[in-house]
Amino acid sequence: MKNNKFNPKWVAMLCGASLFFTACSRNSGETEVASDMEKTEDHSEHNMEAGKSNEMMDLMHENMSAMQKVKMTGNPDVDFANLMATHHEGAIKMAQEEESSGSDTMLVNMAKKSPPKQKEEQDKLRDFVQNNQSATGDTAATMKMTQPMKSMMAEMNHNMAGTTDHHFASLMSMHHQSGIDMVKVYLPQAKTPEIKDMAQKIMDEQQNEKRKLDAWLKEHRQ
Template sequence: MLRTLRLPLLASLLAFGALTSCNKDDSDGLMVIAHDESVYMRNMHEGMAMMEAMPKTGDPDNDYSTMMIMHHQIAIKNSQEELKSGKSAEMKAMAQSIIDKQLAEITQFNAFLAGHPAHAPAVPEFNALQMMNMMQMMKAVDLRPLTGDPDFDFAQLMIDHHQAAVENSDALLKYGRENATKTLAQQIITDQKMEIKMLQDFLLANKKY
């Protein structure tokens, strides 16, 4: 009888030891927070809801301009949060630069829209590509392990946000018809690719795992 009790007891002790060992290893690794605890993520999801609800005209230059205004507004809100909550001078400088550049670009997009009524022929291929890029952005940010460190999380999410802007700008260069929007798109590609590299360098220098 004693022998039959010893084996289950030994197995239980071994299992408990393995569990506590696993928890200890986890505590030494990457610490994460729930996404709904992140102001940055809440801003991203609110912005995505606005972009999904955006009426489409079928005119690629107009729809690019309208969506990029909304897309820029997300970046500005998250950059303002970084200025408020961040500790890194490098990331706060990046946030201020993003605010300055993207407010100026919003002014240019609004000026374009004011003088450019949407017109045929419609280009549904552009709208499909534009929304696919936005959905891919949200999948990317939803997969990010957020740490609760405002500087680190700002850098992670801004990379994905910028990548979507680059891809939408590439789509505009392919399907757009107006020199004004194509010039803006090329400038966004150049600026945001450079910023993506700076953000990646920051993450590599401040790894959490």
């Protein structure tokens, strides 16, 4: 009669093999989960970095979009005043963001000082526009004042890395340069002494701030 009893040695070997494959499967699953977690963490960190960059970048885009919507009259003084008042709005908002989120003492202090002065200039420029709504001229000539803004948008780094301070210094430097270039296009066309003098003052102030921002960026290379 055939003996149907299992050999104890074979039973032990089968059990050992079963435990081995179970452990391997579990380790493989844990490795995949760990890998997925690492990817998620890396992606999350990337999104956080992009989010930091986007905050200041979004303000810049918002300002550039607002400038594109400015209705040109063809009168150089009115068109400049309207464009620069809108241009100031972007600088004011970026300065407020730096003041609330920045950490560098020099940049934060700069951000605190700029808005009050720019708001005063902004009010004067808007008053001028309001009082000269009927003024018209050659829009082909005054449209050239929008070119610096378009050039700046083309040069903007949408994948900017670094801190809020770096974003502020870099983007504000570019923003000032577009304002400086706008003044340079306007001055040969200027007719109203009051607005011409204000434009020269704005250019001098923005050149001075830009030098400080560029020097800071040079000292704090990423």
